[in-house]
Amino acid sequence: MKKSSGTKTIKVNYLARVEGEGALYLKIKDRKVRDVKLKIFEPPRFFEAFLRGRDFREAPDITARICGICPIAYELGASYAMEDICGVKVEGPLRSLRRLIYDGEWIESHVLHMFMLHAPDFLGYQDVIQMAKDHPALVQDALRMKKIGNRIMVLLGGREIHPINLKVGGFYKVPNKHEVRALTGDLEWGRDAIIRAMKALAKFPFPDFEYDYEFIAMRHPEEYAIIEGKLVSNKGIDIPLREYDNYLIEEHVPHSTALQTVVKGRASCHVGPLARYNLNFHQLSPIAKKVAREIGLGPVCRNPFKSLLVRGVETLYAFDEALTIVKSYEEPDRPAVEVKPRAGTGYGCTEAPRGICYHRYTIDDSGTILDAKIVSPTAVNQKMIENDLWNFVTPNVDLPQEELQWKCEQAIRNYDPCISCSAHFLKLELDRE
16 A cells, blocks of 8 residues: 555445444554544434333343344343342243253354354455355355254244243243254254354454453353353453442443443453353363364464354354253243342343343332343443454555455454444545545
């Protein structure tokens, strides 16, 4: 790239493969990065505001509408917070069913991102439609894997989008043993299919880029954390959920309608598959750890571009765990535990496909919600995405503008950002002086 005394602006008016509406501003002067802004300009959606005054039992159904890709993260986060207030613990087969439906969500979301949104970047295609012409078997297998995840969502949640069968305390209705065991064949096929696919994805040309992230994820003493656990980081955080607000704080920046999260007294942090993998690798199933090593991933991976492979490892884990649950499933005595309201504040957090999804609610004795706070994983990662762009572009300023733009977009897609789970739009402005 030649130096220029003027200002160059690149605008990308439409970027499919990023969920939601946002813009990127990148300024380079004298071959140095001077400014990076990931702009989120969608209007606030006010979910926290219109939860106030509602009955605590309504929280799962209302929060499910926040995201069409990972509604379970919100439904279960809200449920666990309410159960925390009311002193209720969901265990046994009901807890297993919660993990099973979350496995389904991980499968459908990870597969969507890996093959439909992210893989085209590495193979040089504008979209998965073009990619499918040259790699039909890969795309066909991906579509079938995603369908299996959706099938789990339908069986346990009532429908694929915004499931309606989950409630505080469990489910409105639970499937019988025959219905659950019927998933076995699909899950066995899916486990084999994701292994085949990962071996193909491992051959992609991954940029040589690593960063010393502060990874934050949940950790459970007995399992790879998805629905319960404490919060830990690789830089000293080890806290129960109720201390979240003492360590992770939100800041407003002028260029974004989404609050950015930072670690108090430090800086940005990284949540999501890469964080879970680095912090909890030892708790993956044996087959997931084995395949991870076979494709060149060790227990530590700090390259965000290889999050594509890490999502594959988690997808394999989800298929494997789902099989275990399905084969040992016994129908519970009742579909839900009774939950009676009492005044208090409760905390819930689950591992959405994109990272920790935090909920905090206060209710009164009648169960009316007085206050609500919900933090999505993309809100936590937003500042980290800006940091990645800053650090990634610095050694690549001499790339041709079109190639640099492509790589910036790819760096954003590493995080599978879900800006609003609605429109697909990203505008890039690149100023050069």
